[in-house]
Amino acid sequence: MELVGNALCLDFANTVNSRPVARRDWLAVPEQALTWARAAGHPIERQADLTAALPGARELRESVFRVFDPLTRGADPPRADLDAVTAVYADGLAHAALERADGRFGFAWPAPRTPRTLLWEVAASAADLLSRGPLERLGACPSCCWLFLDTSKNGRRRWCSMTTCGSRDKARRYYATRTSP
Ligand SMILES: [Zn+2]
Numbered sequence: 433m434e435l436v437g438n439a440l441c442l443d444f445a446n447t448v449n450s451r452p453v454a455r456r457d458w459l460a461v462p463e464q465a466l467t468w469a470r471a472a473g474h475p476i477e478r479q480a481d482l483t484a485a486l487p488g489a490r491e492l493r494e495s496v497f498r499v500f501d502p503l504t505r506g507a508d509p510p511r512a513d514l515d516a517v518t519a520v521y522a523d524g525l526a527h528a529a530l531e532r533a534d535g536r537f538g539f540a541w542p543a544p545r546t547p548r549t550l551l552w553e554v555a556a557s558a559a560d561l562l563s564r565g566p567l568e569r570l571g572a573c574p575s576c577c578w579l580f581l582d583t584s585k586n587g588r589r590r591w592c593s594m595t596t597c598g599s600r601d602k603a604r605r606y607y608a609t610r611t612s613p
Pocket of ligand 1 (some may be wrong): 596
């Protein structure tokens with residue numbers, strides 16, 4: 433599993449390995465979703481309603497993807513998907529409490545962490561990125577469509593990861609050069 437998005441909402445959108453057809457989906461079954469959430473640093477503690485929550489989780493994921501993917505090209509996201517993210521964010525705010533952490537306040541949710549807590553955090557991450565940016569640093573990997581926030585100094589990141597898509601492309605180009613007449 434690779435977490436290369438630099439934002440929870442983007443890593444959440446990247447829980448499928450390719451689009452439009454995914455060969456692996458971390459939100460397909462409860463065990464995988466638990467593994468992903470733990471690795472992403474947002475573990476789900478109360479798992480009773482996880483199976484029932486997965487279709488909604490996948491729906492939110494697709495909305496998050498459809499919101500940020502056009503923004504990587506400077507285009508506008510669909511209103512319906514902005515509204516879908518807003519609805520989860522508003523639901524989250526209705527259950528949140530302002531708590532002090534690191535010298536300022538932020539919205540937090542009471543323990544135990546449930547599947548809904550994770551979705552609220554994803555929506556909050558999306559709202560934060562949409563409202564504060566930097567949107568000009570959003571990128572999409574040309575090979576697998578993963579989304580990322582380019583935090584590199586020169587702002588010229590192209591790939592989701594140099595160890596997967598970046599190196600695959602390099603190898604392909606090397607091979608193409610060697611075999612061209
Ligand atoms: Zn990629």
